């Protein structure tokens with residue numbers, strides 16, 4: 224892109240894009256689009272978020288059930304999540320995010336299997352409680368090594384007023400395992416975000432305090448990783464750094480996590496929060512109830528990782544602080560080599576992001592380490608506290624869009640001509656057809672991990688592989704090319 | 716009335732958090748700040764003013780409370 228993105232140009236672009244909407248829709252959408260201004264500390268004044276999407280536009284959001292089952296509960300490996308309701312919802316949230324786990328699927332780990340009560344008409348008419356009880360018995364017989372069960376309500380369950388709590392309590396007493404009813408019906412809230420909250424509350428109410436009275440052999444260096452779903456092995460790439468600096472990771476929430484780990488979490492000394500959006504609720508609760516401080520960290524890109532390691536270490540004694548410096552010293556030359564290799568190929572490239580959770584702000588540092596610039600960023604389901612944090616991390620005049628519609632996103636891309644887009648699977652093929660390099664950043668486009676130092680090496684390679692792929696120049700059919708180019712081609 | 720949480724930030728100041736509205740901001744002044752009486756009117760950096768019933772100062776923060784909005788952005 225030749226033209227520099229200025230505040231005026233970005234503002235003009237927003238206005239131009241809004242032109243096509245009817246008056247009412249225009250007024251509504253205008254509140255969700257803004258040009259970043261670092262001087263503003265309160266995002267509330269200039270962007271609206273966490274509101275219902277407009278009917279009639281394309282939105283990329285999911286439902287509360289997706290937020291609870293797909294994001295928070297799904298990755299806990301030794302708990303069976305029942306998708307309670309019709310069969311379809313579960314089919315799309317069955318390990319599709321590639322939450323890796325160590326274990327044997329179907330024996331002691333259950334992340335990638337779809338368990339559902341498969342509601343039929345008669346279950347909607349007569350209620351599904353009996354079916355749920357029977358299902359739990361069957362699960363107990365077929366998968367005796369599971370540590371617990373969660374009942375993830377789909378829409379019909381809330382509509383017909385089933386009492387899943389009563390069934391769960393009764394069955395839990397019978398089989399002697401934890402059974403957690405989760406009221407995450409898809410119609411609750413405006414996006415998957417409320418599902419995260421409901422899931423957090425269910426963990427708080429049914430799991431967290433289970434081992435409060437039990438003895439635990441703690442160390443002064445116990446920490447917990449919150450909000451890392453081990454996509455492509457992310458949590459593992461983060462964990463080794465923490466362990467290398469001398470900390471003991473007691474629990475991973477929830478990628479490759481277990482029920483026991485979660486029950487032991489109230490014993491840790493510090494909660495490390497990666498995805499603020501999906502797990503700040505439980506972090507705040509543990510701070511109040513168990514007096515465990517929490518901090519947000521960022522393990523994308525060497526600059527941010529180093530900052531985060533030092534900040535984590537500052538909560539502990541000198542031994543850990545030395546450990547952090549040792550880890551940084553060990554990886555710095557490796558990271559310098561990665562940057563030396565890829566930066567020349569990526570320098571100055573412009574990126575637009577539209578993802579969920581934490582990525583639009585957290586990955587900025589990693590792109591900057593590679594000399595790339597983020598010119599636009601937005602979230603599917605962020606709240607104002609996310610935008611407060613985003614505005615600090617973004618450059619001035621960055622375009623910020625909340626719950627962007629399919630049309631708006633395409634128009635922004637047409638005008639800003641980024642060299643790379645990072646977004647979800649629903650956007651991927653539209654932009655492929657526009658010949659814009661694209662990476663699916665929800666589950667790392669079947670790659671990863673991207674967290675930690677090891678992850679950054681893969682991140683850098685993937686970005687180079689995408690941006691500099693020769694395929695992007697081959698999108699025009701030969702007969703659509705301008706005539707002047709023809710002789711050249713023949714010569715070649 | 717809304718559920719809020721008051722916690723301490725790294726600098727030792729009080730932070731107000733209202734989950735329902737995603738308001739997280741520093742508390743610039745608190746009406747009563749004595750061991751036996753704590754609370755009352757809370758002024759936030761964003762201009763908001765909230766009221767919590769005075770209680771004996773909590774032994775430790777964070778603490779969840781019910782608050783009433785008196786003035787300012789919501």
Ligand code: SF4
Nearest residue numbers: 286288312377378409
């Ligand atoms: S909105 Fe309801 S029916 Fe649709 S996927 Fe979510 S839970 Fe299932």
